[in-house]
Amino acid sequence: MDFQFFSFLLISTSFFILSTSTTAAVAAGNDTAVLSLFRSQTDLHGTLLSNWTTATNASTACSAHWFGINCTNNRVTAVSLPFHNLRGPIDALSSLDQLRLLDLRGNRLNGTLTPITQCVNLKLIYLSGNDFSGEIPPEFSTLHRLLRLDLSNNNLRGPIPTQLSNLSRLLTIHLQNNELSGTIPKFLSSFAHLKELNLSNNELYGELPKTLISRYGSNSFSGNEGLCGNPPFPKCSFTGEQPPSETVPSSPSSLPSSLTATIEDPSHKHHKKLGNGAIVAIVVANSVLLLVIASFTLAYYCGKHSKDTNSMAASEIGKRSSYSSEKRVYANNGGGDSDGTNATDKSKLVFFDRKKQFELEDLLRASAEMLGKGSLGTVYKAVLDDGCTVAVKRLKDANPCARKEFEQYMDVIGKLRHANVVRFRAYYYAKEEKLLVYDYMPNGSLHSLLHENRGPGRIPLDWTTRLGLILGAARGLERIHQEYASSRIPHGNVKSSNVLLDKNGTACISDFGLSLLLNPAHAVARLGGYKAPEQAEIKRLSQKADVYSFGVLLLEVLTGRAPSEHHHSPSRRRMDDEVVVDDLPKWVQSVVRDEWTAEVFDQELLRYKNIEEELVSTLHVAMACVVPLPEKRPTMAQVVKMIEEIRVEQSPLGEDYDESRNSLSPSLATTEDAF
Template identity: 80%
Template sequence: MDLFLIFLLFFLLLSDTGATSDTAALSLFRSETDLHGTLLPNWTTTTTACTADWAGVNCTNNRVTTLSLPFFNLRGPIDALSSLDQLRFVDLRGNRLNGTLTPISQCLNLKLMYLSGNDFSGEIPLGFSSLHRLLRLDLSNNNLQGPIPSNLSKLSRLLTLYLQNNEISGTIPDLLDSLPHLKELNLSNNELYGMVPKTLSSKFGDASFYGNEGLCGSKPFPPCSYTGSRPAPPQTVLSNPTSLPSSSSTTIEESSSRHHKGLRNGAVVAIVVANSVLLLVIASFAVAYYCGKYSRDSNSLTGTREGGKRRNGNSGEKRVYANAGGGDSDGTNATDKSRLVFFDRKKQFELEDLLRASAEMLGKGSLGTVYKAVLDDGCVVAVKRLKDANPCARKEFEQYMDVIGKIRHPNIVRFRAYYYAREEKLLVYDYLPNGSLHSLLHENRGPGRIPLDWTTRISLILGAARGLARIHEEYAASRIPHGNVKSSNILLDKNGVSCISDFGLSLLLNPVHAIARLGGYRAPEQAEIKKLSQKSDVYSFGVLLLEVLTGKVPSQHSSPNRARVKEEETSGDLPKWVQSVVRDEWTAEVFDPELLRYKNIEEELVSMLHVAMACVVPQPEKRPTMAEAVKMIEEIRVEQSPLGEEYDESRTSLSPSLPTTEDALA
């Protein structure tokens, strides 16, 4: 009995020591990643992390086993986590953490590791091979370099390996034989080269390897002539068009080149002389003809009917048109005009590829028309044509594009590239295949409609809030707003994650014109100030939240489906209508009847209504910031962790639906 008591006392002493050590480690982590102390306010040192119920921290036997802080905007290294020797689950997706991954490789009990969407650099640590219990490893969307360590073959329990969108180089080790349980693999958009192992391509598909220019093998990859050395990297186009290499020839130029190549020298000389004689005679006619042709072509897409190919597939395909000839009065030369300007090295293509792409018109907005373009290699992108949106000069346009092109967040639609000419401007985005929040809320109302459930609505609104908050934070100093917040600009990616679109296009317009043509759900002060602001974004978000809660279309922005909504439901603007109903103590009448069928959500509905009403107060200074709005929503409904109480290694559902649009083109 005495021996048992001694053992128990020893165990409790060890447990208490471990809890103190874990608390110290997390406190150090906070000091290095939450510099202003505002992101993790309840992480205090008065008690241990386990007894104080710190945000994102779960414990077992008074030891930290879970650290889940996705999208908290943490910045800094993760060195302090190396001493969390009982850590099983770490989810730090979508932050701005940096440094190397070596510290986390010392957490030998890890089973689930989600570190995507950060700024980690260096190589994948060799020490990862010691994480024998690891089931899921997601290091995608970072800046990792170097090879894929061959000793990852020791991770015999691994189910998921995501390494896409890094700068990983070298050849692909044949992992299949040594990783028999591997079910998900993505190595796309790196700098890998050499042969794609047949065992891997046959099991995981070619999409897992796209975006690695040096790979070869069976189709769709080129035949292998790999000799063991790294191939020369292809020319890439970054965001400075003035320093670009000359573009590849157009189809017309290639045809002309092949024709002349087959002629003898005498014939070529004769043609040149004849052309010289005729040049002065026909010059004026040629100029008039081509100018007129350009003017006609720049007003429509080549081979495109105005109605376009609708989602029901009743009409034919179209092609996106962009002029690539001549020079413009703003200094745009022929080489510049034939170039797409990309913001990163991943998933690039030539303008010629875009010209050949079949295109489907998705809709028309206040600044232009949006098309879904399918390239020859199967890549799908969204192209917004700004043709008449803005007459600004090339330099000014490029400055605006650089501003909006640098932001990266899982809840913001990725801006990939742009094309500039005086009479033609194209913006290229990720294509998100699941439509908009507007269509989910308002289309097909009536008998037979599948309602949009509450959990889905709150998840979509939280994603939109996080994306908008990131925009406001990124551009806090310059106070750049989104400027066009509305449900039709909240798009869903292939995993059903909401992403906010159209950020930054307000920069292309005069402030007065921006309010008239954009404005989203307009704040009251905009009638006098005639200026977009981040506070007006908050108001627009509040109206968006009311739209989600009520199921009603805000009156200021009617839609084709407006006729389906009862007139009395949309008389006046939505915030005033909600205020009048709540004032008369008919709060239940505010909510969408589709939501009232769900049980036990009344408290959440009312709490979310309070958030919306705080955002739409008439006085801008009294509105919360978007970061505060995000926090309020998270307190109402915290997203469920992908990890349950039990660590069931046989489950394949532990991998969360990754909130990223990076693989939307695959």
């Protein structure tokens, strides 16, 4: 009997072990199938994840060591594929029930976030810089192990779900640069372990608790026009948790400050009698209105006696800066111009979105410094009273085109939104003055990184960072060409000084659309970009000429030599520690023809090992762009794909810029010791 029981126990144990191992093998196979489906939906050409070869019966994604995949006990626990240009939904990943880390930053993934709420073991979610839309799913509350959540720079709408209060272990929440609305949930004040919170640049409204400002700083909530409370935010003019939806316009900043005190509490709308405070406010408002009318009347009659006073009612952008008279910004409020500009129009900036709007007067009061002069005007850095920093371009020509035409061009370029194109935020039009307002790029230009401070003590620009900046600029130019494919609007001024770096070190194309303001016959001569050979005869801008200019930009990055704006013989000269080549493509061709290819590349790059193949591949892309015949050049979409296929490993010497050097290389996703 004992022997029979022992035999039964042994057989049962064997079946259990066999069943467990079989289940694990099946689960591992399921993970592989899930990843294969994800690849088929997001890597349409099969080139971005070429390491993900079809698994056999004897191998899985774990045993085959697929790129970006980490496993534990033959189960997928991490998917890390940032900046791989993946496009499509992430629905397939919902079956990865052992997933701990999901890092898909900087791709072009879309759809909703609901599928990943089924990955109940997630600890780290990094999905910033994609095209996800819809609302933040309340089902995120089931991810009880979640430590870090980054959904910034997407197109998410709706309120922040109150169900997130269940995620008490959260250390960081980044939801900035979306279109989230509603009030800020109270539970955020009670998160004991939360170290970082960023809700800036959304459409949130209501009272902002003082505890959140003191704990996370006001910058974490800036760019939400409807927020009020303690400084630097405006004082709340309502008593409820949200402003009255029927009496407050969609843009709170458009409401006159003298009238905000008269807004009723929605919970007391049935009261018919006005309180003493409301009566006083109305009297004050009427007095201010009369004073404004009297001021305009006085200005009108004074204007008839002094034409100079009428046309020169001016303020400087930087009253706290030492500006010469040519940096003066006019704010004419007297009479109408012949081009249709009236006094009301002249006092307003025209914005393209609701985020971070301000008045012309705020710009006039801002402290400013000149950043540089270009062929189309002078650029200033303006710091507003609330700390917001913008770049302001003052157009060189007083009247490049008529008002209606100018506004049409501004609408064309103002609608473009892309992570690698400098955001055009607003413009100001008057007969005497044209101002363009952009996001400020704090990390300078690619030109300065390549050429400034050459010599001893210079921090070299490593290959990993260079190629990342090239790819960002290429994506921005590709988007411009795609957005305006039917009208064939080019950039027209592609050069390294127009590739700017934002606060995260992302490359952004600047100055797009300004060529529209010029006569086509004069645009080629006026703009300082790298010119294609055919432009000497045709004298027209084109998208094919943009591709040529980008090829010259690639050669500049590879060689470390600055191209001249003029084409002469392929010679070299040195100007202020900057090696200038009169015709960079011809110089490179001559060096390669003589079989001295190694002489082409920047000496700073030769210190790195195992990148020769990548350098040569990039050189091939550049030479394809600068072929003399326009029809033989690739499109920017093809250029982007070729660059993406160039494999880039981490810099061999580990000399990527750290945070003290402005963090120019993309930082890796944060990991936890527990994970």
